[in-house]
Amino acid sequence: xxxxxxxELTEDELQQKEKDLADQLFKLRFQHAVGQxxxxxxxRTIRRDLARIKTxxxxxxxxxx
Numbered sequence: 001x002x003x004x005x006x007x008e009l010t011e012d013e014l015q016q017k018e019k020d021l022a023d024q025l026f027k028l029r030f031q032h033a034v035g036q037x038x039x040x041x042x043x044r045t046i047r048r049d050l051a052r053i054k055t056x057x058x059x060x061x062x063x064x065x
Contacts, residue, residue, distance in 0.1 A: 001049045006056040014057050021050045 031037045
C-alpha cells in the first residue's frame with residue numbers, strides 16, 4: 001500500500017484500516033508462534049503498512065493545528 005494512496009483516504013477510513021491491520025498482525029503473530037504461518041513475509045508487509053497509516057494519520061493531525 002503506497003503512502004500516496006493512504007493520504008487520499010479520510011480519517012475514518014484510515015482508522016478502520018489501522019484497526020483491520022492490527023487485527024491481522026495479531027492473528028499472524030499468533031500463527032507464527034504456533035508455527036502455522038505460510039508466508040512469513042506477510043508479517044513484515046503488514047507491519048510496514050501499519051506504520052505508514054500511523055504516519056499519515058499523524059501528518060493529517062499536524063495540518064489541522
